[in-house]
Amino acid sequence: MQVIVRRPHKVFLILTGILVIFYYVYTNASVINNRRERLEKENSTSPDYINEEYNVWLIFTKVYNGSPLTYKFKELLDNLMTISTVPLNFNIIVDNSSQRMAENFILKQMSKSDKNISYTFYNIISSAKLVEDIVDVMSNFFSKPGSYYNDVLFYISLGLHRIAPASQKYAILLDCDIYFKKDITLLFDQFKRF
Incomplete structure (x- = not known):
């Protein structure tokens, strides 16, 4: 019995070799690109929200x-406008009389500063309606007659995601009695850590 061994054609071997090399190069290039992108992101000094607004939320009611x-x-407006190196977008929850006062303060601040101030007002009554269910649940645990925790303002932070526009990816809610010694950008940079 005679055994015939056929040798593959050189063309077939060359094509197979090219395919193996192509597959190897392609998969390694993808892995390398993924690693490069991951390293660039980890070592990036600019946060993901660099093209986003720096949203600062304040509650200014019953004043x-x-x-x-x-x-x-x-004082907070003056402090932030003096120390901030980024354009801030103020989102202020107000009642009718507080809104007039806040707008006057902002306009005065803009007149004495070379920085523009972007601001939007949100009515406390409309905002409270958006977090009504949260207030109902949480007030059972915290409220006592005459307590600070009876006020809907205490619960606004828990439902801020319902009040803020969906376009705001990052926001910081501040009390009005805060004073910054360093740029608020350092606080926004904390979002990079997550």
Whole structure:
């Protein structure tokens, strides 16, 4: 019995070799690109939200001329506009009288600063309706007669995602009595860690 051994054609071997090399190069290139992108992201000094607005949320309600909160609000605006290196977008929850006061303070601040201030007002009544169910549940655990926790303002932070526009990926809710010693950008940079 005679055994015939056929040798593959050189063309077949060459094509198979090219396919193996192509597959190897293609898969390694994908792996290398993925690693490169991951390293670039990890080593990036600019946050993902660099093209986003720097959204600062404030609650400014139940104020009157001469109330301590008005002075704190003015000082915070002045502080942020002096120390911030990025354009801030203020989102302020207000009632009708507080809105007029806040807008006056903002316009005065803009007149004495070379920076523009972007701001949007949100009515407290409309905002409270958006978080009504949260307030109902949480107030059972926290509220007592005459307590600070009876006020819907205490629960706004829990439902801020319902009040804020969907386009806002990052936002920081501040009390008006805060004073920054360094640029607020450092606070926004914390979003890079997650």
